[in-house]
Amino acid sequence: MPPSAVSQPEQFTIGRLAKAAEVNIDTVRFYERQGLLQIAPRSAGGYRLYGAADAQRMQFIRRAKTLGFSLEDIAELLQLTEDGHDRSRVKAIAQKRVADLEERIRELEKMRSVLAHHAGHCSGHGAVKGCPIIQALLSEQG
Amino acid sequence: MPPSAVSQPEQFTIGRLAKAAEVNIDTVRFYERQGLLQIAPRSAGGYRLYGAADAQRMQFIRRAKTLGFSLEDIAELLQLTEDGHDRSRVKAIAQKRVADLEERIRELEKMRSVLAHHAGHCSGHGAVKGCPIIQALLSEQG
């Protein structure tokens, strides 16, 4: 019962790490294989042992994923935080991702507008023959 | 040399169909297995034979794909054009697709705005330590 332990290593096994990060336990092992997580030290019984830094790393991955980064990009971003790299590469990756997102958004908006237009012409009842949606797919027409 | 042949069957093999539809030849066979194309009749030598209706069907699939429909949805849409179905199902499929597109667009726009915001704070030079993009990933911050 020491009143203040300046830095207790506070270790935990894979299950707790997974639960804290709200991912499947196999996802953690998968990330290790993919090089996103460092190889964890093991307990006497062979269990992986993690610490606060690993939990933060999992959060990093989680946030990067919500921004749509691929695991490959995330691995590189994590790498860049390790060594004494320059910010330029980080910004380049982010800008590439923004550009990709914008392109994809334009594609989806194009799909949406075309399809909504056709759907707007469809009464929703009667025989399929003559349905404007089907007509549009059968021959290039608006 | 008949001056007017009211309906020449005009048959062709899989390679021409694929080229006309601008898809890989194996894609045609794949679509057949998936039930998107009807089983083609065969020549004496065992070659699949196609006609104008098949070419139109390939165009239908191509257009539906540019609207982002899954092959499963496309199969159903093609099915609906065959029998004496009602338009309601067609419209429902289209509206579902529009809704899915809108949801996906919102997700991507959220990613884009968050990421562009962080990137806007990044000078693009200097050490990674302290980079606003990395900081945002390390801890939930704007």
Next chain:
DNA sequence: CTTGACCCTGAAGTGGACTCCAGGGTTTAG
């Protein structure tokens, strides 16, 4: 007749990001 272009089959591979499985060993509560 031979060459080359074309076609056939069933099966396996691709990519991305997991997820699950079988057949174990380990740790902890009671």
Next chain:
DNA sequence: CTAAACCCTGGAGTCCACTTCAGGGTCAAG
């Protein structure tokens, strides 16, 4: 001491829409 909960491994399976492969048969031109 035992049962439950947890962990280990290598490998396979999942989804989707194809693509590739190996090992052959067919067809038109020269």
